[in-house]
Amino acid sequence: MSKLSEQDIEKKLLRFPDWEYYENAIHAEFEFDNFRDCFSAMSRIAFECESLNHHPEWTNVYNILSISLSTHDAGGVTNKDFQLAEAIEMIVEVQE
Amino acid sequence: MSKLSEQDIEKKLLRFPDWEYYENAIHAEFEFDNFRDCFSAMSRIAFECESLNHHPEWTNVYNILSISLSTHDAGGVTNKDFQLAEAIEMIVEVQE
Numbered sequence: 246m247s248k249l250s251e252q253d254i255e256k257k258l259l260r261f262p263d264w265e266y267y268e269n270a271i272h273a274e275f276e277f278d279n280f281r282d283c284f285s286a287m288s289r290i291a292f293e294c295e296s297l298n299h300h301p302e303w304t305n306v307y308n309i310l311s312i313s314l315s316t317h318d319a320g321g322v323t324n325k326d327f328q329l330a331e332a333i334e335m336i337v338e339v340q341e
Numbered sequence: 342m343s344k345l346s347e348q349d350i351e352k353k354l355l356r357f358p359d360w361e362y363y364e365n366a367i368h369a370e371f372e373f374d375n376f377r378d379c380f381s382a383m384s385r386i387a388f389e390c391e392s393l394n395h396h397p398e399w400t401n402v403y404n405i406l407s408i409s410l411s412t413h414d415a416g417g418v419t420n421k422d423f424q425l426a427e428a429i430e431m432i433v434e435v436q437e
Contacts, residue, residue, distance in 0.1 A: 280396055284387045291380045300376055304400040 248321035253291055257327055263337075264330055268301075269317035271330060275337050277308045286310065286336055293332040299325050344417035353423055359433075360426055366411035367426060368420055371433050373404045380405065382432055389428040396420050398399075 249257070254266050263273045268276045279336040283305060300334040302313040312333065345353070350362050351373045373379040379401060390396045398409040408429065410422040 280387075280391065284384075288380075288384065291376075295376065300403045302402045304398065308394045308400045332412065 246316060246319055246323040248323060250314070254322050261334070263334065265321065266277050269282040269321050270291055270313045271326055272311070272313045273330070274309065274311045275331070277310070280307050283308050285309050289336045290333055292317070293329065294337070297325065297329055297332070299329050301329065342412060342419040342421050344412070344415040344419060350418050357423070357426055357430070359430065362381065364416065365417050366409045367422055368407070368409045369426070369429070370407045373406070376403050379404050381407050385432045386429055389425065389432070393421070393425055393428065395425050412432055417426065 251266070254271070258264055258266060258271070258293075263275070265273070266272045266300075273285075275286070277281075277286065287303070287310060288303065290301075299314075301314070302315075304311045314329055315321060316323040316325050347362070350367070354360055354362060354367070355365075357369075359371070360367045361369070371379075371382070374391060375384065383399070383401065386397075386399075395410075395412070398411075400407045411417060411433055412421050413417040
């Protein structure tokens with residue numbers, strides 16, 4: 246899995262309006278009705294992470310979930326990050 | 342629930358060796374064997390948060406969980422934070 250160029254990342258991000266690229270990672274913030282809904286989404290995302298064997302840096306405060314994705318071994322953003330971002334979008338769309 | 346003095350916090354922290362006080366909150370970092378174990382602990386902690394109606398700022402990267410506790414309404418650390426810290430310690434001790 247090789248690191249994508251900034252140009253490739255920006256092009257891919259057109260399909261991911263919730264996500265932004267900076268500091269060598271893609272980032273999104275999601276807001277839910279409350280902590281339960283937020284943590285439920287996190288649980289579903291956690292299963293995706295395990296099945297993709299790819300894990301985010303993510304921070305939660307009550308109903309807010311901030312996620313950063315990058316591929317440590319590649320030193321930047323790869324297709325694996327977009328694969329996980331896509332899975333996250335599917336989960337969040339239902340629950341947000 | 343009123344904000345504790347720095348002196349009171351430092352005194353209480355003697356019983357919480359994993360925790361440190363800075364920037365108006367108490368903080369701890371826990372390391373697990375892997376993401377599954379880490380997220381399992383997070384799930385158990387999430388239930389405690391709901392039952393105490395008190396929620397952390399917490400960040401996870403793979404097997405590392407960083408937790409910050411403060412009481413927003415009181416503008417600092419209160420007994421509620423120590424109550425949640427104690428519940429977290431009980432959960433983490435089993436799973437770490």
